[in-house]
Amino acid sequence: MKLSKKEAVFQSEVLTRFELFKSLFLTLPFQQVKDTGTLLPFFSTHCEVGVEEHRSPEEIIDSFFAQQESYQTEASKLDLLFRIVQYVERQVVLFDAVEDSAFQAVGRSDEAGLLSAIFKMTENNPGLKKTVVNKLKDFSVRLVLTAHPTQFYPGAVLAIINDLIEAIKANDIPNIHLLLQQLGKTPFINKNQPTPLDEAISLAWFLENVFYKVASEIQSFIDDELDIDTEHVKQLIELGFWPGGDRDGNPNVNAEGTKKVATLLRTILFRCYYRDFRVVKRRITFRGVEQYMDNLQDIFYENSFNPVAHPKDVTAEIVTNLKAVKKVLKEDHNSLFIDSVDDLLRKVLTFGCFFTTLDIRQDSSILRQTYEFLITEHAATLGVPLNFLDLSEAQKVAAITFSEQDIPLLGTEEALVKDTLEVIRLMKPIQLAGSERAAQRFIISNCQQASDILCLRQLFLWSGWNKDALTIDFVPLFETVDDLTRAADVMKSLYSNAAYASHLQMRGNKQTIMLGFSDSTKDGGYLMANWSIYKAKIELTAMAREYKVDLVFFDGRGGPPARGGGKTQRFYASMGKEIENDHIQLTIQGQTISSQYGSLDTARNNIEQLLHAGLISHINQKPGDTLTDHQKHVMDQLAEISHQKFLALRQDPLFLKYLETFSPLKSLGSINISSRPVKRNAGKELRLEDLRAISFVTAWSQLKQNIPGFFGVGSALKWAEQNNLWKDVLNLYKTSGMFQTLIDNSMMSMTKSNFDITTYMKDDPEFGAFWLTLYTEYETTKRYILKLSETAKLMENYPVERESILAREKIVLPLLIIQHYSNKKLKNEALDPKIKDAFAKLVARTIFGVVNAGRNLA
Template identity: 70%
Template sequence: MRLSQKKAAFQNEVLTRFDLFKSLFLTLPFQRVKHTGTILPFFTTHCEKGVEEKLTPEAIIDSFFGQYEQYVQEDDRLDLLFRIVQYIERQVVLFDAVEDSAFKAVGKSDETAGLDSVFRLAQSNPETKKQVIERLKEMSVRLVLTAHPTQFYPGPVLSIINDLIELLKLNDIPNIHLLLQQLGKTPFINKQKPTPVDEAISLAWYLENVFYRVASDIQSKIDDELELNSGDTSRIVELGFWPGGDRDGNPNVTWESTNRVATLLRTILFRCYYRDFRIVKRRITFRGVETYLDALQTLLYDNSFNPKENPEDITEEILFNLKEVKRVLLENHDGLFVELVEDLIRKVQTFGCYFTTLDIRQDSSVLRETFNWLLTQYPNETEIDLNTIGDDELAKEAAIKFSEQDLAIENVPAPLVEDTLKVIRLIKQIQSSGSERAVQRFIISNCQQASDILGLMQLFLWQGWTKKELTMDFVPLFETVDDLKRAADVMRSLYSNKDYATHLKKRGNKQTIMLGFSDSTKDGGYLMANWSIYKAKIELTAISREYDVDLVFFDGRGGPPARGGGKTQRFYASMGKEIENNHIQLTIQGQTISSQYGSLDTAKYNIEQLLHAGIVSDLRPKEGDTLTAKQKNVVDQMAAESHKKFLSLRKHPKFLKYLETLSPLKSLASINISSRPVKRNSDKELRLEDLRAISFVTAWSQLKQNIPGFYGVGTALQWAEDNNMWSYVKNLYETSGMFNTIIDNCMMSMTKSNFNITSYMQEDAEFGEFWKTLKEEFDRTKEYVLKLTGMNELMENYPVEKASICEREKIILPLLIIQHYAIRKLGNSKLDDKKAEIYRKLIGRTIYGVVNAGRNLA
C-alpha cells in the first residue's frame, strides 16, 4: 500500500469514524455529559486560538469564561474544567478503540514486513527454509512487562476498550452506545496509591487476555507454516515480569509481595488452563481418554481454586496427560478436535506452571550493604576482613571464596538488607512451585564492578544455596554513560574469574547483560545514550565471543524514543555482524503496554515484527549495518558534541527550577499511579541525579518540549556540516539502519512537541531566555533532520503514525492548557489550602489524559 493510500485509509477508517462515533457521547443519557460535550468544541477552538496568539493559560481560560459567562457561572468554573478533563479522557479511550479496531484495514506505514514474508522465502527455497528453522531453534523474543508508573488505565477500563474494539469492527451501534454509557460511569483513577501487588494484578490483565492467546497463536503459525512438530521450536515467545520483583528504589516491594505476586501469577495461569480445558472436555467425549481427562480435571481445578501453600511444578504431569489424549485421538478417533489439545499443549510448553518469569532487581549499593553486614555479623564464617579489603576492587574479588553457608537472618537493622536476604531464600521456594523459569535471574542495577556480581553470587551461597544447585543467572545492568564505558572491563573480570566461569558453564555458558536507556538519556542526552549503548554492545559482544560465551542482551527499551522506545524492531533488524542478536529481550513500559500489546491484533503484529527483525538480521544482514571505522569515528564525534550541548543544558542554573516550576513534576509524587516513589532518596531535597528517568521524561512531555528525545541532535548535525562530514552523515542515514532509526525516532519525539503552547514564556523575566535556548535547539534540530532526510515535514514517510499523533495532540490540547493554568494558579502564594488542593487534583487528572493519549510519551 502506497503512503498516500495509507493516509487515505487512516482518514476513512479512523478519523472519519472517530468523528462519527464521538457524536454518540452527546446522546448519552447523562445531562452533565451532554452539557460538557456541547461546550467542549467551543473551548477547544478557543484554546487553539489562544495558543496561536501566544496567550498565557490564564488569559486563555479567563477569556473563555468571560465570553461564555451566561452559560458557566463563576462558582461552576472549576467544576466544568474537571468535567472537560473527564470528557476528554473518554474521547481518548474512544480514539484508542477506533484506531485499534481499524488496525488490519489501515496497516502500518513501517517498511518492515512480518513473519509472512519470511515464510514466503522459506517456501520458495529449501535451503532458506532450513536456515529459518535453525534460526528459530536458537532465538527467542522475551517481552518484560515493567512496573513503571505510566500505565494509567485501570483493569475495568481496559476491558471496556477491548470489548469496544470488537464492537467497532462490527459497527454494532446499540452495544457501542451501551459501552460508552458504561465508560461514562467507570472511574479512571485509583482512590489509593497502588501496592506492588495491585500493579501486578493490573498488568496480569494483559497476560490473561492477550499474551496467553497470542504466544500460542504465533507458535502455532510457525509450526504450521514450517511443518514442524509441536515442541521443535517451543518458547520462541517468552514473557518477563517486574511488578513485585523490581525493588530498585521502591521500598514498597518486599519479599512478602514478591511471594504474593508469584502465587498470583501461577493461580491466574491455571485458571486460564482450566477455561481451555473445559472446552476440550466439552468436545472430547470419546472412549479411551477418560482417565487422562479426569487426571487433568483434578490437576487444573485444584491448582486454580484450591492451591496448596507450597505447590509443586506439575508441568510434565499435565503434558503427559494432554499428549496421551492427543495420542488416543489420532489413533482411534481420526484426530477429531486434536487441534484443541495441541493448542493447550503449546500453552503449557510456553508457560509451564509459572506464566511469566519474575525478575528480581536491586541496586548494587543495597547488595553491597547486605554483603558487608554479613561480614560484620559473621566474621568467622565469611572469612573476609573488610578492613583489609578497603576500596580495592581486585582485593575484594580475590577475597570472595564462594563458600557455602547457611547464615541465619537475625537482628538485621536495615529493612532493605533483611529483604535482600529473605528474597534470596524465597527464590528457591518459587522455583520449586514453578520451575527455575518462574524466577531465574537477579538484575544488579547501577552495576559498576565485577565484585557487584560476584558478591551477589556469594550472598546466595551464604543463604543455603549450593554451587551445584545455584539455578540463577546474575545480570549486570549498565545504564549511565560512565557505566557503559566500563562494562567491557567488568565483564572481562567476570569471565576471567574461575568460579564464575564454572557457574556460567552450568548455566549453558549463557550470560545476560542488561543495558538501560532511561538513565543514560537523562545522563548524556539522546544521541550519546544511543551511541554509548551501541558501542557497549560491540565491545561486550567481542569479549563474550573471545570467552565463548553465548551473550544475551536485555534492553531497557520501551515507552518513548527518549527511553529507548519508538521503532524498536528496526533497531534489532540493524545490529550488524559485530553485535550478538540471537535473543531479543526488552522491557515494555508504561502505556506502551496497552498501545502496542493491548489487543490481540496489535500484540500479534508487534511480536511478529520483533521475530522478523531477529530472523532477517541473521539471514539477510545489510552491509551498511556493520559500521566502518570511519563511520564509527564520525558518530563518536557527533555524540560528543551532542553530549557537550546536553550537559551545558543540565548545568544551567534554571534547568531544574524550570522543570519544577512549569511542569507537573511535583504532582507526579502525589497522584495515585504507582507504588514507586518519583525519585530515589524521597525524603531529601530534589536533585537531578535522584530523579527517576521516567519522571524526568514525563515532566518534559507534559510541557510538550520533549527535550530528552532530541536535544543536542541538531547541534551534532550542524557540527558535522561545519566540519565537512555531512556526506558521511548522509551516507550513514541511507545505509545504517541503526542511525536511520535514531533519526526517525528523534523526529517522532519532535512531532509530539509543541513549543507554541508555552511560547508566552519567551517574555518571562525569570525563564524567558532559558525557554529560548530550548526552542533554538528544537528549531536547529528540525532544520537539520529535514535536510538530512530530504523530507519537507517531520515523519513525512510515516503518514499513518503522524496523522495519529496529530489527532491525539488536538484532542488533548485543552488538557494541557488546563494543566498549565492549574500549575500557574498553584504557584500563587495567596491561595488557601482548600483551593490549592483542588488545583493539585486538577493537575493530576490532566496528567492521566495526556499520557494515555500519547501512548509512548513516558
C-alpha cells in the same frame, strides 16, 4: 494535497469514524454531559486560536470565561474545567478504541516485517528454509512487563477499551452506546496508591487476555509453516515480569509481596488452562481417554481453585497426560479434535507452571550493604576482612571464597537487608512451584564492578544455595554513560574469574547483560545515550566471543524514543555483525503495553515484527548495518558534540528550577499512579541524579517540549555540516538502519512537541532566555533533520503515524492549557486553600489524560 492510500484509509476508518462515534457522547443520559459536550468544541477552538496567537494559558482561559455568562464564579469555572477534563479523557479512550479497531485496515506501522514475508521467501528455497529453521533453534523474543508508570488506565478501563474495539469492528451502535455509558460511570483514577500486588494484578490482565492466546497462535503459525511437531517445539516467545520482583528504589516491594505475585501468576495461568481444558473435555468424550482426562481435570481444577501453600511443578505430569490423550486419538479415533489438544499442549510447553519469569532486581548499593552486614555480624565464621568495602577491586575479588554456609536471619537486619536475604531464599520455593524458569534472574542495577556480581553469588551461597545447584543467572545492568564505557572491562574480569566461569558453564555458558536506556538519556542526552549503548554492545560482544560466551542483551527500553522506544523492531533488524542478536529481550511498560500489546491484533503484529527483525538481521543483513571505522569515528564526534550541548543545558542553574516551575513534576509525586516513588531518596531535596527517568521524560512531555528526545541532535548535525562531514552523515542515514532509526525516532519526539503552547515563557524575566535556548535547539534540530531525511515535514515518510499523533495532540490541547493555567494558579500563595486544592487536582487529572493520549509519549 492528494492523500496517500494509507492516509485516505486512516481518514475514513479512524478520523471520520471517531467524529461519528464522538457524537454519541452527547446522547449519554448523564447530568451536564450535553452542556459539556456542546461547549468543548468552542473551548478547543478557543485554545487552538490562543496558542496560534502565542497567548498565555491565563489569557486563553480568562478570555473564554469572559464570553460565558453562566460561568462567572470561581466554583462554576472550576466545575466546567473538571467536566472538560473528564470529557476529554473519555474521548481519548474512544480514539484508542477506534484506532485499534481499524488496525487490520490501516496498521500502525509502515514496516512490512511480518513472519509471512519470511515464509514466502522460503517457499521455493529449501536452503533458506533450513537456515530459518536452524536459526529458530537458538532464537527467542522475551517481552518483560514492568510496572513503570507511563500509562494510567486502570484495568476496568482497559477492559472497556477492548470491548469497544470489538463493538466498533462490528459497527454495533447499541453496544457502543452502552459501553460509552459504562465508560462515563467508570473512574479513571485510583483513590489510593497502588501496591506492587495491585500493579501485578493490573498487568496480569494482559497475560491472561492477550499474551496467553497470541504467543500460542504465533508459535502454532510458525510450527505449521515450517512443519515442526508440537512436541518438539522450542519456545520462541518468552515473557518476563517485574511487578513484585523489582525492588530497585521501591521500598514497597518485599519478599512477602514477591511470594504473593508468584502465587498470583501461577493461579491465573491454571485458570487459563482450566478454561481451555473445559472446551477440550466437551469434545473428547471417547473411550480410552477417561483416566487421562480425569487426571487433567484434577490437576487443572485444584491448582486453579484450591492452591496449596507449597505447590510443586506439575508440568511433566500435565504433558504426559496430554500426550497420552493424543496417542489414543491418533490410534483409535481418527485424530478427531486432536488440534484442540495440541493447542493446550503447546501452551503448557510454553508457560509451564509459571506463566512468566519473575525477575528480581535490586541496586548494587543495597547488595553491598547486605554483604557488609553479614561479614560484620558473622566475622568469626566467614573469615572475610571487615574492611572489605574499602579494598581495591582486585583485593575484593581475591577475598571472595564462595564458601557455602546457611546463615540464618538474625532479626536485627535493616528492612532492605532483610528483604534481600529473604528474597534470595524465596527464589528456591518459587522455582520448586514452577521450575527454574519461574524466577531465575537476579538483576543488579547500577552495576559498576565485577565484585558486585561476585558478592551477590556469595550471598546466595550463604543463604542455603549450593554451587552445583545454583539455578540463578546474575544479570548486570549498565545504564549511565560512564557505566556503559566500563562494561566490557567488568565482564572481562568476570569471564576470567575461575569460579564465575564455572558457574556460567553450569548455566549453559550463557550470560545475559541488561543495558538501560532511560538513565543514560537523562545522563548524556539522546544521541550520546544511543551511541553509548550501541558501542557498549559492540565491545561486550567482542569480549563474549573472545571467551566463547553465548551473550544475550536485555534492553531496558521505555515506550517513547527519549527512553529507548519508538521503532524498536527496526532497531533490532539493523544490528550488524559486531553485535550479538540471537535473542531479543526488552522491557515493555505503561502505554507501550496497552498501545502495542493491548489487543490481540496489535500484540500479534508487534511480536511478529520483533521475531522478523531477529530473523532478517541473520538471513538478510544489510552491509551498511556493520559500521566502518570511519563511520564509528563520525558517530563518536556527533555524540560528543551532542553530549556537550546537553551537559551545558543540564548544568544551567535554571534547569531543574525551570522544570519544577512550569511542568507538573511535583504533582507526579502526589497522584496515585505507582507503588514506586517519583524519585530516589524521597525525603531529600530534589537532585537530577535522584529523579527517575520516567518522571524526567514525563515532565518534559507535559510541557510539550520533549527535550530528552532531541536536544543536542541539531547542534551535532550543524557541526557536521560546518566541518565538511555532511556527506558522511547523509551516507550514515541512508545505509545504517541503526542511525536512520535513531533520527526517525527523534522526529517522533519532535512531532509530539509544540513550543507554541509555551511561547509566552519567552518574556518571563527569569526563564525567558532559558526557554529560548530550548526553542532554538528545537528549530535547529528540525531544520537539520528535515535536510538529512530530505523531507518537508517531520515524519513525512510515516504519514499514518504522523496523522495519529496530530489527532491525539489536538484532542488533548485543552488539557494542556488547563494544566498550565492551573499550575500558574498554584503559585499564588494567597489563594484560598480549597481553591488551591481544586487546582492541584486539576493538574493531576490533566496529567492522566495527556499521558494516556500520548502512546509512546515523548
